Amino acid sequence: MNLTLKIWRQKNANDKGKMVDYPISDVSPDMSFLEMLDVLNESLVEKGEEPVAFDHDCREGICGMCSLYINGEAHGPDRGVTTCQLHMRMFNDGDTIYIEPFRAKAFPVIKDLIVDRGAFDRIQHAGGFISVNTSGNTIDANAIPINKEDADTAFEAATCIGCGACVATCKNSSAMLFVGAKVSQFALLPQGKVEATDRVLNMVKQMDEEGFGNCTNTGACEVECPKGISLEHIARMNREYLTASLKG
């Protein structure tokens, strides 16, 4: 396959940045998208040019490190996959592919296609945890019976890898699918109910302070989420928040 890549290049956080065209040839349809970028980078290094900086780690679709807004969609045109699991067979010979960083005020660009998703970490620090005794008196989690349906729904929420595709996709740059998943993950389990009120209030407060937009229920985040996190978790967060606000 011969392709034209239009890639966002930005030297650092203060640089204005611009789209740059890179023709690339002999791309195998069996390559992953990131392997294709590796090939491009090798050719750039050989030519003495600065390689394109992009985030990646496990390349198995589970770490949430890779990002990229490809042809107008977070993680590209395939469904239920991260960029590292996206394959070049999803594209056609002669295509022009736009590759941009995840865009949001709360996700500032560090370099090229790498953005700072530290806002998600700060939201997690604000309440995305449970406090349990781990100093010798640990209680076996399985000792507490949990309704199967609740356990399954909590697990589904816990599959969120925090990649930020929801924010990148949302026309409002809202982080509510991420925060909804993190709130739901604990709200459904007895271990999480102790801190439920503080958790949702603190996480939503932090989310708002980070500068994410307001959810307008377009549902784009649910469609583009590589883990298929449901909008039900946003609704649950809304209920938890309203109840917590009345209590506290």
Add this chain to the structure above:
Amino acid sequence: MSGIFSSSIGRKFAMALSAFFLMVFILQHFIINFLSVVSPNAFNEVSHFMGTFWVIQYLLQPVLIFGVIFHFIMGFVLEIKNNSARQVSYAKNNGAANSSWMSRNMIWSGGFILVFLIIHFIDFWIPEINTKYIVGDMSGLIDPSATDSGFRYYEELVHKFEPIWRVALYCLGFVFLALHLLHGFDSAFQSVGANNKYTKGLKGFGKFYAIVIPLGFIFIALFHHFSH
């Protein structure tokens, strides 16, 4: 409780509450308007009751006006805030791949509805308020000096829908109302946290409501234009 309405979720909740109120209002407005098709007398009687009963005039009408203004102002405030959350736009964005046109353009459908509402107020509400509270005629009669002249409401309605340009304008306004409701109906339920086993059915009913009510309004406008 303090600060709930300054939070993102609180603002969504407030927006949804005003939406529920307006959707109920639109339904009752449609039912009363439809009476003009099936029984002009019943339409006149109900219109006179709605226009003179103190609970509606002095309690519900101000709440309605507040609800309309709140919904529009909050909608525009949220749009400005949301736009500021992404300062650099994408060179290529494929919104149609993951969301409906209606959901992405609520500000536009809402803006056109606002323009339509201003025209609607100039056509009906302001003359009504003028007649009742400036001129001081609370009788609702075509000729206040003749008690047997009958109520004026049906006559006024028919008269307003004589020009085809106004009918076309109203039809366009109802198309934008349909587009707004197609996303807004179930979005309001999601915002208050109602997403459960009934959501699928609710979405179906929402689509029914969003199409049938505006279509009904269009039918009423066309009916009066072509039958008189």
